[in-house]
Amino acid sequence: MKVDIDKVFPIDGPSSNAWTFLQDIPGVAGCMPGAEITEKVDDSNYVGKVKVKVGPATMAFNGKIELQNIDAEKREMTMQGKGQDTKGSSSATMDLTASVRETANGKCEVVGVATITVTGKMASLGGRMMNSVADQILNQFGANFVNNVLAMGEGEVAKEAAVKAAEQPKELNGLAFAWGLIVTFFKNLFGGKK
């Protein structure tokens, strides 16, 4: 099944920092909760893994990331992440286009457009939660990303962000995650954003 997600993360800092960080693949991957790059094959190919823990179930995904295009002029990059869980029962592919846009007063925002394709057990059993799950993962990702970019700056804000970035959860936190889902569910139910 396919899920399309558009996200915008405003950053209270200069766009040049955001663009620099966006090109640091291991750094960006590290923003994904529970994910890490384990091997750099070449400048555009990486091998990594993601561990997702929800309640008693742990799913470990091994995958490849391919940097498909970097357009420095437009400050836009496209990449594809492809993974399969180690039990071979599910797989996921994410096609992501991320770009940095300048906004007013020297601030910027990161715009991500992603298509996530899921097959296997995860699609069959978790299909009805996919949108919310992906949304939550990307929200955590966005927060980490923003902290990392802010940490490249100076002053108190940067220090604080650096601490937060260092403390970011090493695993996708199931409980916080489940709570996020519940909140999203009720927000949608009572006429919040669709």
Next chain:
Amino acid sequence: MSTEDTREEELKGVGCSRKRKEDPRFIQGKGNYVDDVKLPGMLVGKVVRSPYAHAKIVSINKEAALALPGVHAVLTAEDLKPLGLHWMPTLAGDVCAVLADEKVSFQYQEVAFVIADNRYIAVDGADLVEVEYEELPVVVDPHHAMDADAAIVRDDLVGKDEAGQGSRKHNNHIFNWDVGDKDATDRAFESAEVTVKQKMINHRVHASPLETCGCVASFDKVKGDMTVYMTSQAPHIVRTVITLLSGIPESKVRVIAPDIGGGFGNKVGIYPGYVCAIVASIVLGRPVKWIEDRIENLSTTAFARDYHMEGELAADKDGKIKALRVNVLADHGAFNTHAQPTKWPAGLFSICTGSYDIPVAYANVDGVFTNKAPGGVSYRCSFRVTEAVYVVERMIDVLAQKIGMDPAEIRMKNFIQPEQFPYQSALGWEYDSGNYPAALKKVMEAVDYEGLRKEQAEKKARGEIMGIGLCTFTEIVGAGPSKACDILGVGMFDSAEIRIHPTGSAIARMGTISQGQGHETTYAQIIATELGLSSDDIQIEEGDTDTAPYGLGTYGSRTTPVGGAATVKAARKIREKARKIAAHLLEVSENDLEWDVDQFRVVGSPDQAKSMKEIAWAAYNNVPDGMEMGLEAVDYYDPPNFTFPFGAYLAVVDIDKFTGVTTIRRFYALDDCGTRINPMIIEGQVHGGLNEGYAVAMGQELPYDTEGNLLGNTFMDYFWPTMVETPKWELDYTVTPSPHHPMGAKGVAESPHVGSIPCFSNAINDAFMQFGAEKHIDMPHNAFRVWKTLQEMGLNKD
């Protein structure tokens, strides 16, 4: 009451609502199902399945699984290859992968088989089998299966211009089949005053019997015997297939179908799990059990339907039908594993002219491969009668709407009349008997049809949504005449063997197999009436190929029309011998004797008589000169024709316009299955079939997403109506015996399934048509989908 009536009553024969003989053991938990079979040294197998709908298998690593204590072996296609068993023939002339050979073609396809000490270890072991896949583009929508750039579902068929059922025109094409006079039909449409055309989908569903599929295979290395306990609706043909596949002589293969917890066609096919268990037992020399879990059952074994139909009717402006044309695209999934008679790739779909006197008709069916589970057997599906009845019953309503005629009136106008039987249909069938107008009239009077229509109009004026659905179907069951029907070259006869013991009790064995239908009860009633012995003293056994005579099994409502007929014929052979013995005992001529309930008596001298019990005793000690001892007979019955049960159903629904929830206020079902053997069992069968029809029409669905992921394979998603949802059924009947069946019986189990689905759908469509709905609304009519229609039509406002 005369003594004759009392004697007849004591037999508990045909027409008696005798309590089911099977039930005491079932309600006490004493049934013996396949999963109850536990043999010494038995191992358990678990199938490793593909997460992908279409992918190349790059590698399979068994090491971690084999290292797990308690795992005995892991089988893959590579292991089966030397035995030639990595592929197997299907009942539809195609082949099917036992374990995926180089690639997988549907999600949950069998990739490896782990055999371990118990189920827990087997499941853990299966998790440890590492399979590396390379995903391939998928074909999910059958309408795009034959696109020029469509992915190839079956690499093994590339370059082959046929797949076992005639020529094909694309790599994903299986067959094209047509029937009827195309030119005459086209001409009738060209000159017709009114024509209607409508696309509709009989969506993919699953029969989901309470008991899933499974087997225990036990190979005796010393004797070279193979015994397989199996959830099979056709144990004898399974034995033949095992012999053809394994080379073990049929005399050394024993297939036992013990108690079965529901079949509905789900247990007709031969599944990879069975083959793996059999191979594993031969290789390991120990019994191996394989039982599906619920997800496996819903995902892989024998779905139903997936028929994408376009129906057309031509008529005059008064509603008299002139012609029918149907075009079908059939999604068969990744392998063609249907189980229909060889000659008919679309089964008995040509019954689609229904109960109506339609002068010309033409049906055209294309079957295609897609990256979905194979099957298409269950729920009457290989025979395609449900689809055929759906299209004609929906189309007649579409026509009625177009010309502004009442659905009951248009049916009355087009019915085949009682005096037209035996009726030759435009698509080649000879309907045996029927009285359609009488059946519909009886239903309309029982429910006050006029009153309901009046109420509907009043409700509409108040903005309330009520629908009335009709279905006046004709079934075709009892496959079938061997000149027309065979499976793998074996004619579709069936058999009965009856043996009367000296004290007048009896044992009888049949080639059919009950899955809950109550054969132990009803077969005994047939014999009781034919032979004048109490049905309580008649033991019925089925399902063991070592003891029962060869038969084609139980599916498609064929037990009563075929096995029942064999039973009558065998009993009559015994009665003829009994007549000779009675004549000998009474010292009269055979011609002077007449049959009287439970005895032969001398015509004109009723006191001189010999009861069947006395004759049975004599059969073992005092028979006429030259006659052999004993009292038994066997009959293999090859029916001269199918039987054509029919019915008239009516549904009244109320739709909540804000929530889309549909309440089935009334469902009135009149069935005519010819002679009624056990009215209570018939009612039970009808209740079951109506529940299924309700489930299919109102909620069941196996939905696939665009990547070929199955999104509804647990009971969280898959609708299973329980007593909470199920409406109250009102039953009625007429009796129009079949002229060619020895006791006039026609079969009933599938009528309610086949007839109720279009009835529900017609009711929902009727509800919306009165508010101006222009297009047909497809099933399943669950609350969400009904709500969407309400929303689209703007009906969910105050």
